[in-house]
Amino acid sequence: MIDFTGMNIAMASGKGGTGKTTVAVNFAWLLASAGQRVQYLDCDVEEPNGHIFLKPSITESAPSKVMVPVVDQEKCTSCGECGLKCQFHAIVNLPGDTLIFPGLCHSCGLCSAVCPTGAITEGDREIGIIEKGKGTKDMDFIHGILNVGEAMAVPLIKKVKNGQKDSYVHIIDAPPGTSCPVVATLNGSDAVIMVTEPTPFGLHDLKIAIDVARLLNIPTGVVINRDQGSYPPLSDYLEAAGVPVLAVIPEDADIARHYSQGSIILESLPHYIDVYETLAANFEKFLDTHNVHAGRMRS
Amino acid sequence: MKEIVVVSGKGGTGKTSVVASLACLIDRKAMVDCDVDAANLALVLNPRIIEEKEFAAGKKARIISEKCTTCGICRDMCRFDAISEDFIIDPVACEGCGACFFYCPAFAVEFETPIAGHCYICDTPAGDPFVYAELSPGEENSGKLVTMVRTEAKAQAERAGLSRILIDGPPGIGCPVISSITGTSLALIVTEPTASGIHDLERIAQLARHFSLPAAVIINKSDINPACTESIEQYCSEKSIALLGRLPYEKAISEAQRQGKAIVEYAPDLPVSKALRGISEQIISIYKE
Numbered sequence: 151m152i153d154f155t156g157m158n159i160a161m162a163s164g165k166g167g168t169g170k171t172t173v174a175v176n177f178a179w180l181l182a183s184a185g186q187r188v189q190y191l192d193c194d195v196e197e198p199n200g201h202i203f204l205k206p207s208i209t210e211s212a213p214s215k216v217m218v219p220v221v222d223q224e225k226c227t228s229c230g231e232c233g234l235k236c237q238f239h240a241i242v243n244l245p246g247d248t249l250i251f252p253g254l255c256h257s258c259g260l261c262s263a264v265c266p267t268g269a270i271t272e273g274d275r276e277i278g279i280i281e282k283g284k285g286t287k288d289m290d291f292i293h294g295i296l297n298v299g300e301a302m303a304v305p306l307i308k309k310v311k312n313g314q315k316d317s318y319v320h321i322i323d324a325p326p327g328t329s330c331p332v333v334a335t336l337n338g339s340d341a342v343i344m345v346t347e348p349t350p351f352g353l354h355d356l357k358i359a360i361d362v363a364r365l366l367n368i369p370t371g372v373v374i375n376r377d378q379g380s381y382p383p384l385s386d387y388l389e390a391a392g393v394p395v396l397a398v399i400p401e402d403a404d405i406a407r408h409y410s411q412g413s414i415i416l417e418s419l420p421h422y423i424d425v426y427e428t429l430a431a432n433f434e435k436f437l438d439t440h441n442v443h444a445g446r447m448r449s
Numbered sequence: 450m451k452e453i454v455v456v457s458g459k460g461g462t463g464k465t466s467v468v469a470s471l472a473c474l475i476d477r478k479a480m481v482d483c484d485v486d487a488a489n490l491a492l493v494l495n496p497r498i499i500e501e502k503e504f505a506a507g508k509k510a511r512i513i514s515e516k517c518t519t520c521g522i523c524r525d526m527c528r529f530d531a532i533s534e535d536f537i538i539d540p541v542a543c544e545g546c547g548a549c550f551f552y553c554p555a556f557a558v559e560f561e562t563p564i565a566g567h568c569y570i571c572d573t574p575a576g577d578p579f580v581y582a583e584l585s586p587g588e589e590n591s592g593k594l595v596t597m598v599r600t601e602a603k604a605q606a607e608r609a610g611l612s613r614i615l616i617d618g619p620p621g622i623g624c625p626v627i628s629s630i631t632g633t634s635l636a637l638i639v640t641e642p643t644a645s646g647i648h649d650l651e652r653i654a655q656l657a658r659h660f661s662l663p664a665a666v667i668i669n670k671s672d673i674n675p676a677c678t679e680s681i682e683q684y685c686s687e688k689s690i691a692l693l694g695r696l697p698y699e700k701a702i703s704e705a706q707r708q709g710k711a712i713v714e715y716a717p718d719l720p721v722s723k724a725l726r727g728i729s730e731q732i733i734s735i736y737k738e
Contacts, residue, residue, distance in 0.1 A: 164487050166460010166620040171645065196621035197458050197652060199645040237508060237547050258528050258546030298652060299659040301592065301624040326460040326620045327486035330589045333541055349703050351465065355487035361586040366541065378703070403673070406698075410674035412644035 151184050151427075152434050154319035157442075159433075160339040162363070164355030166326030168347045169375035169399070170194075172409055173429075175203040176416050177343075178321040180426045182287035183416075189318035190285065192293035193335040194325040195278060195306045201293060202412045204285030211281045214294060215274040216305045217257040221248045225269035232261035232270060253301055278306045282313060286414065290318060307334045328358040336366055340442050343396060343433070345373045348381035356384075360393060369440040371396040373429065394436055397429035450603060451736050452614040452633040454483070458649030460620035462641045463669040466702055467725070468617040469493040469711035472577070474729035475736075478613035479606035480573070482581035483629040485566065485594045490617045493709055496571035496579045504566040504582065504597055506590040508545040512536050516557035523549035523558065541587060566594050570601055578605035595619075595628035613736045622656045630657065635735060636664045637693070642677035650681065654690060664690045665735075667728060671695035694728040696721050 161174040174190070182188045192200035219232075219241070226248050233243040240254035241261055252275050262270040278296040285291040292313040294306040303325070311334075314320055324335040324342075336342055342363050346356040356372070363370040370393055374384070377398045388395060399405070399422075408418040416423050437443065455471075457464050465482075468490060472480055482490040510531075512523070517536050524532045527549055531542035538549070550560035566584040573579050580602040582594050599616070606614055618629040630636055636657040640650040650666070657664040666685050671678045678695065685692045697720055705715035713722045 165489070166457075166462075168461060194621075196623045196626075197460075197645075197649040199459070199648060202644045202648060235547065235551060237545055256544050256546060258544065258548055259526075260546050260548045260551065263526065263548065264551070296623060298622060298655040299627075301627050303621075303623040327484075327591075327625075328586050329486045329584055329591045329625075330587070331621075331623065332486075333587045337541065349706050350492045350709070351489040351706060354489055354492060358487060358586050365587050378700075381707075401700075406670075406673050410641075410643035410646075410677055 151430050154181060154186060155317060156319070157341070158320045158322060158339045160322040160324055160336050160342040161345060162324035162332060162336060162342055162359055163326060163345045164328055164359030165347070165352050168352055169345045171199045171203070171323055172415065173343065173345045173373055173375070174321050174323040175200060176414060176426055177429065178289060179287060179414050179416050180423070180430060181319055182289050187318045189290040189292070189315055189320050191310050191314065191320055191322045193307045193310050194323055195294040195296040195303050195310065196325060198293045198295055200323050201291070203414055204289060204291055206283035206285035206291035208281045208283040210283070211279055213276045214278050214280050214306050214309045215276050217259065217272045218252045218255050218275045219250055219261045219270045220273035221250060222269045222271070223247070225267045227267055229266060231264050231266060235260055235264050257305070277302060280309055280313065290315060303331045304334045307331055328355070328362050332359070332362060333366065336363060336368060339368050341369045341371070341437060341440070343371055343373055345375050346384070347376045348374060348378065348384050353384050353387060357387065360391060369436070369442060371433065371436050374398045376401040394432070396432040396436060397425055399425055450606060450612055450614065452616055453635045453637055453732065453735065454616040454618050454630050454633045455637045455639060456618040456626060456630065456653055457620055457639045458622060458653035459641070459646055462639045462646060464639045465489045465493070465617055466706065466712065467639050467667060467669070468615060470713040470725045471615060471729055471732060473711050473713050474726060475613070475615065475733055477611055478577055478615050479602045479609070479611050480577060480579040481598050481602040481614060481616045483595045483598060483616050483625065484619040485582045485584045485591050485598065485625065486619060488581045488583060491581050493706060493711055494573050494579055495709060496573050498569050498571050500570040502568045502570070503564050504568055504594050505562045505564050506593040507565065508547065508560050508562050509540055509543050510538050510545065510547065510549050511559045512538055513557050513559060516555050518555045518557070520554065522552050522554065526552050544589070565590060568594070568597055568601060570605060578602065578609055580605060592624040592628040595625050622652050626656065630660060630662055633662065636662050638664055638666045639669055640666060640681060641670045642668060642674040642681055647677065647681060647684070651684070654688060665693050666690055667693050668695045670698040672697050693731050694724050696724050
């Protein structure tokens with residue numbers, strides 16, 4: 151196995167529940183068992199699950215804040231400039247009062263810049279917490295937990311990624327879907343492993359997720375999970391799209407049972423180590439074909 | 450108008466498969482797919498598109514290089530690192546705040562609203578209206594597109610004289626989920642008896658409470674971990690969340706999906722289909738309440 155140190159390897163899927171976290175956790179476990187320094191970054195801040203399997207002891211926990219405007223009503227002349235310029239409808243100007251809707255604010259800073267009387271300063275608002283620690287196999291662990299009721303996941307995802315350490319291989323667990331939280335997660339990754347299942351739902355969402363990876367110019371391979379034999383629509387699509395299959399994991403009630411208990415599959419069912427070693431070997435070849443090496447793309 | 454929204458927190462617990470079956474078992478309703486990132490309900494409802502509408506929300510900035518004097522003010526103003534050293538705006542990083550547009554002294558920034566997705570108003574073989582959408586890959590504003598599909602579905606329901614709306618929600622607890630659940634009458638949570646399933650159930654149940662929305666639970670694949678199923682039932686009774694039923698794990702659901710059918714159509718005699726019929730009766734009475 152090559153040394154993956156410095157690489158950012160993201161796990162995504164489009165559809166939820168295809169096994170992103172399972173593959174991420176077990177692939178991370180395999181690399182850590184081979185003596186590589188692994189950092190696990192759980193970017194599914196809405197529903198983070200990596201910790202259930204890696205069982206990290208949390209050593210650092212800090213609230214994560216974003217900038218929100220604060221209006222000094224004494225200085226405010228109700229000119230309406232801030233509300234007019236704000237693209238996110240986060241400011242409403244009433245005669246004698248300027249209302250801020252923090253949940254809609256993108257922290258762009260435009261309102262404080264345009265205010266002619268300096269009535270707007272920058273305060274902050276907590277959107278979630280960032281926790282760091284050490285998980286099984288001495289893996290470095292970081293995740294973000296979005297506050298319940300908070301709409302904006304992207305700033306918290308960016309904070310998780312800011313916790314990235316040099317001289318580690320980074321395994322990045324993405325949220326489901328194909329919109330801004332996924333883009334924020336995948337952006338800057340060296341390669342993405344899409345975990346899919348051979349069903350119409352799985353395939354439909356995989357196609358969109360692969361389009362997102364292409365938009366971001368990130369080489370993409372696929373792991374087929376819960377395989378039940380041939381599913382021509384998936385194999386035909388992958389062939390036409392030129393996306394390689396890196397590993398195939400069969401449908402197995404034992405995997406489902408151990409997963410349900412929060413176990414690492416490679417610990418409970420060691421005969422699956424072969425499958426993950428195949429994944430690592432195919433991934434290595436895949437990186438070679440795309441000329442991708444440690445932490446950046448070779449030009 | 451009574452809206453019931455099916456959510457899960459965790460993805461892949463079986464929301465859409467449950468909605469597909471409920472769609473067969475409950476008559477006279479409008480249906481909406483609010484998972485605008487990855488809409489799957491259309492794959493099993495066999496809809497016919499009647500009208501397609503464009504979705505545009507949120508502007509994007511673009512620098513016209515001929516007018517740009519490379520003064521760098523835009524790069525100083527941008528908080529999203531969206532403008533490169535050679536003054537090209539990365540459309541993926543741009544959040545559309547307009548700071549570059551308003552502050553460019555050379556008027557070199559264009560600031561326009563691109564098409565970010567499509568909304569489809571459909572008819573289904575059973576005659577019920579159905580609305581879904583496709584957000585363009587990687588786009589923002591999924592919450593606004595959710596609001597658009599819900600508004601269109603309400604209009605369709607009113608036109609057809611229907612008082613029930615069944616919503617297939619997105620996974621997670623963030624922006625599109627909040628847009629999907631606000632103003633509905635019930636959050637129907639489809640969960641699974643796994644450590645991740647319980648963890649995510651607690652967060653989506655908290656979200657429903659946060660918005661003072663009643664919740665009810667369906668435990669899917671309930672036989673894969675009976676101890677875990679019991680913990681979920683205990684959690685529901687502690688939090689006064691109604692448990693509408695348990696569904697056994699059923700391999701044939703994938704096969705039904707491959708044939709573009711709900712499990713209750715594909716194999717009506719299976720235990721899972723019987724359980725779904727029991728659940729649908731409870732939901733019909735909730736709609737009537």
